Amino acid sequence: MRSRAILAAGGVLALTVALGACSENKNTDSDVDTDRVSSGAIATDPADSKGPAKPVDGAAKGGTFTVIRQTKISHMDPQRVYSFVGLNTAPLYARFLTTWKDDGKGNVTLVGDLAETPGVNVNKDCKVWEFKIKDGVKFEDGSAITSKEVAYGIARSFDPDLAGGPTYIQEWLANDAAFDTKWDFKANKTSLPPGLTTPDAKTLRFEFAKAHCDLPFAASLPATAPLPPAKDTGVELDNKPFSSGPYKLVKNTVGVEMLFERNEHWDANTDPVRNAYPDKFVYKFGPNAEAQTNRLIADGAEDQATLGWNGVDSSLVAKVAGDAGLMARTLREPTPSAWRLSINTQRVPDLSVRQALNYAIDRPGMVKAAGGDLKVAALTTLMPPSTLGFKKYDAYPTDIEKAKSTLAGKTPELVLVIGDDSGAQELGTQVKNNLEKAGFKITIKVIPADSKLDETKKKDNPWDLYLDSWAADWPSGAALLPVLFDGRTIKAEGNSNTSFVNNDAINAEFDRVLALDPAAQAPEWAKLDERIMKELAPAVPLYADVMFVMQGSKVGGVYIDSIFGYPAFTRAFVKQ
Amino acid sequence: MLRFLIKRLLLGTLTMFAVSLVAFGMFFMLPRDAVATMCVKNCNPERLERVRVELGLKDPLIDQYTGYMKGIFVGRDLGSAQGGFCDAPCLGYSYTSSEEVSDIFARVLPVTLSIVIPAAVLWLGLGIGLGMISALRRGTVFDRLAIGFSLTGASMQLYFVGGMLMIIFVYTLKILPVPHYTSLWDDPLDWASGLVLAWVALAFLFSAVYARLSRAQMLETLAEDFVRTARAKGLTKSRAYGRHALRAAITPIVTIAGLDIGGALGGTVITETTFGIQGLGRTAVEAVRLGDLPTIMATVLVSAVFIVVANIVVDLLYAVIDPRVRLG
Numbered sequence: 001m002r003s004r005a006i007l008a009a010g011g012v013l014a015l016t017v018a019l020g021a022c023s024e025n026k027n028t029d030s031d032v033d034t035d036r037v038s039s040g041a042i043a044t045d046p047a048d049s050k051g052p053a054k055p056v057d058g059a060a061k062g063g064t065f066t067v068i069r070q071t072k073i074s075h076m077d078p079q080r081v082y083s084f085v086g087l088n089t090a091p092l093y094a095r096f097l098t099t100w101k102d103d104g105k106g107n108v109t110l111v112g113d114l115a116e117t118p119g120v121n122v123n124k125d126c127k128v129w130e131f132k133i134k135d136g137v138k139f140e141d142g143s144a145i146t147s148k149e150v151a152y153g154i155a156r157s158f159d160p161d162l163a164g165g166p167t168y169i170q171e172w173l174a175n176d177a178a179f180d181t182k183w184d185f186k187a188n189k190t191s192l193p194p195g196l197t198t199p200d201a202k203t204l205r206f207e208f209a210k211a212h213c214d215l216p217f218a219a220s221l222p223a224t225a226p227l228p229p230a231k232d233t234g235v236e237l238d239n240k241p242f243s244s245g246p247y248k249l250v251k252n253t254v255g256v257e258m259l260f261e262r263n264e265h266w267d268a269n270t271d272p273v274r275n276a277y278p279d280k281f282v283y284k285f286g287p288n289a290e291a292q293t294n295r296l297i298a299d300g301a302e303d304q305a306t307l308g309w310n311g312v313d314s315s316l317v318a319k320v321a322g323d324a325g326l327m328a329r330t331l332r333e334p335t336p337s338a339w340r341l342s343i344n345t346q347r348v349p350d351l352s353v354r355q356a357l358n359y360a361i362d363r364p365g366m367v368k369a370a371g372g373d374l375k376v377a378a379l380t381t382l383m384p385p386s387t388l389g390f391k392k393y394d395a396y397p398t399d400i401e402k403a404k405s406t407l408a409g410k411t412p413e414l415v416l417v418i419g420d421d422s423g424a425q426e427l428g429t430q431v432k433n434n435l436e437k438a439g440f441k442i443t444i445k446v447i448p449a450d451s452k453l454d455e456t457k458k459k460d461n462p463w464d465l466y467l468d469s470w471a472a473d474w475p476s477g478a479a480l481l482p483v484l485f486d487g488r489t490i491k492a493e494g495n496s497n498t499s500f501v502n503n504d505a506i507n508a509e510f511d512r513v514l515a516l517d518p519a520a521q522a523p524e525w526a527k528l529d530e531r532i533m534k535e536l537a538p539a540v541p542l543y544a545d546v547m548f549v550m551q552g553s554k555v556g557g558v559y560i561d562s563i564f565g566y567p568a569f570t571r572a573f574v575k576q
Numbered sequence: 577m578l579r580f581l582i583k584r585l586l587l588g589t590l591t592m593f594a595v596s597l598v599a600f601g602m603f604f605m606l607p608r609d610a611v612a613t614m615c616v617k618n619c620n621p622e623r624l625e626r627v628r629v630e631l632g633l634k635d636p637l638i639d640q641y642t643g644y645m646k647g648i649f650v651g652r653d654l655g656s657a658q659g660g661f662c663d664a665p666c667l668g669y670s671y672t673s674s675e676e677v678s679d680i681f682a683r684v685l686p687v688t689l690s691i692v693i694p695a696a697v698l699w700l701g702l703g704i705g706l707g708m709i710s711a712l713r714r715g716t717v718f719d720r721l722a723i724g725f726s727l728t729g730a731s732m733q734l735y736f737v738g739g740m741l742m743i744i745f746v747y748t749l750k751i752l753p754v755p756h757y758t759s760l761w762d763d764p765l766d767w768a769s770g771l772v773l774a775w776v777a778l779a780f781l782f783s784a785v786y787a788r789l790s791r792a793q794m795l796e797t798l799a800e801d802f803v804r805t806a807r808a809k810g811l812t813k814s815r816a817y818g819r820h821a822l823r824a825a826i827t828p829i830v831t832i833a834g835l836d837i838g839g840a841l842g843g844t845v846i847t848e849t850t851f852g853i854q855g856l857g858r859t860a861v862e863a864v865r866l867g868d869l870p871t872i873m874a875t876v877l878v879s880a881v882f883i884v885v886a887n888i889v890v891d892l893l894y895a896v897i898d899p900r901v902r903l904g
Contacts (some may be wrong), residue, residue, distance in 0.1 A: 071862070074672065160626060178622050186656070235659055238674035253683065254673055255854050256757075287754070287852035291742070295754055298747035304756065419671035 041388075041519055042118050042216055044108045048101065049112035051271040056571045063574025065278040065555070066229035066302075067567075068292050072255040072285050077238040078225030079157040080164040084566045085309060087222065091274060091570055092260055092281055093243040094225035097131055097150060097204070098216050099273050102568070104333070104559025106386055108475065109273050114145060114226065114244075115204075115522055119216040126515075127555065130212035131204045131219070138265040139228065140243035146201040149226035151192050157223050158193055159185040161235055168218040170534040175209040189229065213518045217474035219309065220563075244275035258283040266453055277557065277573035278305075289313040296550045297326060301543020302553040305574040307567055312548050317374055320550065322516045332548045332556060334377045337471040338384040339370075341540040342456070342498045347464050353412050354537035357465075358396035359403035360438035361431075361540045370423075375544040382484070382529045384544040386562055388475050389522025395533040403438035413441040414464040417456065419449030427467060458493045459500060468498055468539070475563055476518070477525020482510040499538035506532060577895075584891065587846065588884040599643050599876040603869050611671075630657050631671075643755070644668065644873065665876075670868025672863075676875045680859060687757045687855035690771055691847055692840045695778035698750065700833055702779055703786025704826070710787070711794035712817065722787060729784030738777045738850035745773060755851035774851050786829060793825040800824070823897050830893050838886030842879030 043049060073086050078094040081087060091099070099113035110118045115131040122128040137145040156162060158170055160180045167179065173195040174182035183193045192198070195207040207216060231242040239252050246268075247260035260281040268276065287295065292308030293316045312320050312330065320326045341361065343354050363378040370376045380394040395401075414435075418428035425446070432442040445463060447455060456466045472479035487502020489495070509531070513524040532538065535542075547560045549567055554575040561568035611627050630633050632643065646652055647666035654662050658669035659676065667677035706726070710719035745752040755773055758766040797803060798821055806816040845857030857877060863871035894901045 012785075072673075075674075160623065163623075165629065224638065234656060235674050254675060254680070256858070284756075286756075286854050288849070291852050293756075294743070294747050298750065300746070300750050300754070436686075465847070525586070 003481050005233040009148050023563045028478040042343045043101075043112075046112075046117050048109060049115070049117055049272050052268040052560070053271060053273050053275045053570070056275055056277070056573060058575075059275065059277050059557055059571070059573035060143070060576050061277050061279070061573075062576060063278050063305055063554075064280040064282055065569070065574055066284060066306040067309055067569075068287055068295070068303075068306055069285045070286070070288050070292075073258075073283070074250075075164050076241050076258075077162065077165075077235075078190075078222040078227075078241060078251070079153060080162055080238060081222040084564050085313065087206050087284070087564055088561060089568050090222035090225070091245060093241055093245045093249055093263075094222055095137065095145075095244045095271070096222060097219035097224040100561070100563055101273055102559070102562045103137045104562065104568070106562045108388075108562050110220060110408075113220075113272070114150060114224075114289075115219075119219065121213075122519075124517075126213040126215070127208050129206040129208075129215050133202050133204065134270050136267050137244070139226070139231075140248040140263045140265060142265045143228065145226045145244055147198040148203040149228050150204050151196055151198050152226060152229050152232075153225050153227045154196060155189075155192050156227065156232060160184055161186075162559065165223045166218070166221050166386055168221075169215070169223065171214070172208050172210070172212045172218075198558060211515060213402050213514065213516070213521070214474070214478055216518065217476060217479070222475065224508055225442075246271070246274050247281055253271070255285055255286065275557070275573070277571075281569070288513055290315055293320070293550055296329070296552055299329075299553050304554040307551040307555055307558055307572075308549060309567065312374075312550050313393050314371060314375075317372075317548075319376060326550070329553060329555075330548060330550045331567065332374070332386060332546060333565065335471070335547050335559035335560070336384050336386040336475060337469055337545040338379055338382070338564070339376070339469045339542045339544070340379075340382070340469060342466050342468040343537070343539055344461065344464050344466075344498070344500060344513045345536070345538055346459075346500045347462075347572050348412070348414065350412075351537060352406050352408070353410070354356055355396060356403045356438060357435065357440070358533075358540050359399050359406055360435050360440070362398060362434045363541070363542065365430055365434055366542050369427050370543060371566065373546070374548055375546055377546050378544055379543050381541055381542045382539070383477055383480055383525065384531060386475050386544075386565070387472070387477055387480065389477065389526045390525075391523075391526035391530070393530050393533075395530060397535070400438050407439050411441055413443070415443045415445050415462070416465040417445045417447060417452065417461075417463040418467065420446050421449045424449065424467070431465070431467075454493070455497045456498050459490060459495060460492075460557055466498065466565065467542075470496075471564065476521065477529065478514060478521060481525060481528055481532065482514065483540060485536070487508050499536075501532075501536050501538040506536065579890075580891075584888045588888065591879055591884055592596065595880040596645070596877055597641070598874070600637075602645070603867075603872060627657075630655060632718055667874040670871050671868045672866045672869075673871075676797065679857075679868045679872060680871060681878065684854060684856045684859045687853060688841055688844050688848075688857065690757065690760060690767065691774050691836075691844055691853070691855060692837065694771070694839070695775040695782070696833070696837045698775055698779035699782035700786060703783030704790045704829065706787040707785065707790025707792075708794055708822070708825075711791045711798065715797065719791075722791075726784035726787040729780045729782075730788070732781060734777055734781055734846050735850045738773065738778055738847070741773045741777055742851070755853055756854050757855075774847055774853070775840070777850070778847060779839070782840075786833070790825065790829055793828060794821065797821045797825040818836075827894060827898050830890055830897065834886040834890030834893075835883075840884040841882040841886075842875075 069085060073089060074083050075081050075086055078090055081090050096113045097115045098110055098118045101109040101111050112118050114133055114137055116134050121128045122130055133147050139145060154169060157165055158180055170179040171177055173193050176182050197205045199205060225241055226244050239254055241249060243263045246263055246266040248263045249258060250261045251259040262279060289310035290313040292310055293313040295303045296308050320330060343357060348354055367373055367376050367378050381392065383390055416431055417429055418424040428444050432444055435442050455461055470480060470484060483496050485497055485501050486507055487497065488507055490497055490500055490502060509528055513521055513528060516524060547565050551558060556575050557571040557573045558567050558569065611624050641865060647662060647668065649664055651662055651664040652665045654669050662669060662676055665678060670677050670680060698895055706722045707897060710722040713719050726801055746754055752773060753769055756770040758770055760767045803816060803821050806820050843857060845861050848855045848858045860875035863875060
């Protein structure tokens with residue numbers, strides 16, 4: 001699981017920083033459906049996992065689709081992919097065990113990608129899982145993809161040389177967070193990690209020591225992409241992956257340009273989600289968000305089939321929002337990246353103080369400070385609306401008088417720590433002014449933005465309040481609530497539970513829900529979300545990021561995916 | 577001449593050695609953990625520690641430094657996490673790009689050279705030309721215009737000029753493509769059209785300084801006795817000014833040009849960022865941001881080579897331009 005703020009080092013924060021300079025763009029109607037509720041499940045009908053993908057209205061084959069982005073993609077090796085751009089680019093050149101059917105509006109179904117179904121829970125105890133590989137799935141050289149190549153892909157993710165990717169499956173197989181000490185990939189290249197077997201060429205079997213009902217979700221990450229052992233070039237694979245998807249990477253000028261062309265051996269009839277309309281995909285790296293937006297506004301001949309990955313630049317938001325013609329070429333959807341004001345409950349043990357903080361927060365003011373409602377959408381729950389089973393509630397409707405009465409004359413002195421970047425400073429000042437109206441005394445402590453995350457993750461950190469964010473790897477409460485609020489996981493440093501709550505009743509509830517069948521979990525997480533806020537108030541939910549990107553006039557079919565909240569290209573096409 | 581060259585090259589090598597030591601030392605003072613940056617998620621302290629050992633970051637500093645220098649001259653084995661044996665001149669393996677640093681440089685160096693060298697030709701020609709003419713036509717309308725032009729150029733910033741040029745020529749008139757780099761050998765026309773805005777922007781800013789400088793130098797030289805003597809001896813105006821005055825006036829300009837070009841090669845980050853082109857400058861800045869030691873070291877070393885070489889070239893040019901200078 002992944003803290004969004006960590007990725008900030010790579011650009012998310014830069015976006016927020018830039019936004020800080022521009023908070024007056026309020027005159028636009030927001031048509032982002034911030035209350036949209038996700039619905040979704042794991043496909044039970046094997047027909048859902050069959051290809052071909054449903055055709056997109058008005059789409060035609062052909063053309064070159066271009067993506068422009070400021071910086072290169074950190075990893076292309078499917079076993080190492082974990083950045084948002086990597087996660088949404090990998091489906092072009094790799095297939096996974098499972099994948100999401102996604103309408104871009106929050107309605108998702110987990111289906112089999114290489115597998116015929118999204119997994120069989122053999123003994124209904126989530127400890128033994130089986131996947132059957134489809135017939136007719138092939139690599140870029142025409143060789144067949146079997147369970148052996150999928151297993152090899154998972155095995156190589158144990159190699160510490162190939163760090164960077166998700167580690168769920170490795171940890172579950174090894175039953176240890178230090179999975180690479182339990183099984184040494186380099187010394188055992190011809191065997192498989194403990195618990196992973198291939199009874200025959202079609203079957204892949206996982207046997208875990210503990211129940212892991214989230215396996216079908218975890219298997220949707222690119223780390224389950226297959227690889228023939230003979231094609232494993234180790235670290236070099238990062239710049240020249242071996243394709244199992246509809247496109248192959250034919251030219252990669254690292255940091256400058258990547259060119260994908262069709263993989264002729266990919267069979268649309270095996271693929272439930274990829275339409276693969278364009279003949280080519282080109283990624284061009286270099287231009288910043290401002291240059292990208294300017295180019296797309298100009299819509300010159302070479303940019304008409306282009307999408308600007310880094311979003312509408314904050315300096316141009318007003319211009320784009322004020323022009324219906326330009327707005328028609330934007331995509332705007334809430335993302336799963338949820339921001340909250342974490343309260344360090346070790347230092348603020350008084351529940352009434354934490355509740356008063358919740359009553360006091362002025363969300364419209366926070367939204368404005370964070371760039372306006374074109375960039376963020378207010379949130380009163382711990383889980384963002386994109387979570388399966390999400391139920392909207394507001395445990396502490398904003399009310400300064402209520403905050404004061406909850407404090408009952410106390411004037412708690414709290415320390416808010418923020419990073420030294422301009423966006424954070426603006427948000428910090430907003431929080432301070434806001435909370436002081438309710439009687440709090442807030443001291444802002446500024447520390448280097450680079451180290452803020454590491455510092456706040458230390459158990460003995462000397463601060464009371466900090467802005468945190470979280471983007472789950474799949475839209476289940478299981479990927480959010482226990483990670484952020486299970487007190488039994490608290491260690492000296494590197495905590496995701498930055499509120500440091502540890503409540504036995506809540507912890508027991510985590511265990512109970514995690515053991516349920518995945519389909520039954522969703523409503524339980526929503527209930528638990530509300531219960532945590534009411535009983536513990538460990539944080540003040542603030543807002544979820546809104547993705548706001550622009551594309552050229554000939555782009556069609558791109559959607560903001562419901563899982564990560566970034567542009568997705570499985571249905572993209574070039575208007576002819 | 578040869579003795580001079582050998583002496584300067586030895587001195588240059590010594591400079592490079594000092595630069596490499598300083599750069600290496602500085603990296604370890606950066607408040608940044610390269611390994612933690614490489615493995616941002618799900619990394620427990622034990623795993624990070626093993627990666628540090630594998631990368632040799634736990635070896636004594638002196639071993640790491642000698643290992644690095646050895647790689648440059650004879651190559652070295654970097655281990656499986658870094659692509660195996662790295663042939664000389666081995667600048668190491670990038671922690672973040674999964675490729676050898678020398679491969680990165682083979683890619684970004686031509687970009688930076690393609691930006692700076694044509695731009696330098698343009699700004700030197702334009703700047704010195706304007707300066708000389710306005711010195712010879714002192715007080716005329718041309719002189720005033722040239723001074724105004726150079727004042728404007730000298731007071732502007734590259735990101736502003738570059739941004740304006742892009743808005744005018746790329747986004748509005750659409751007569752130029754979006755700035756980009758193509759190899760000169762692949763398509764010379766595309767190479768030029770992709771970089772011309774960068775050249776013009778750089779030339780506009782830099783030529784300003786040269787125009788003012790060369791005008792002042794020329795005026796000073798024209799007032800010297802030897803120019804008057806040359807004229808009195810019956811030399812034509814063009815011969816006296818062109819052969820005698822110009823050579824004397826240009827010497828200090830060559831000094832500054834050498835430093836400027838050397839500096840511009842090592843510091844194109846603003847140009848590259850403004851025009852969205854990936855060259856040496858942006859590579860260097862990204863490397864620092866991500867704590868990519870091998871790339872940082874290489875950019876520092878290469879930038880230092882530029883400065884050292886530019887200085888040697890300047891000294892050689894002195895001898896060519898000014899007969900009073902003897903090398904030795």
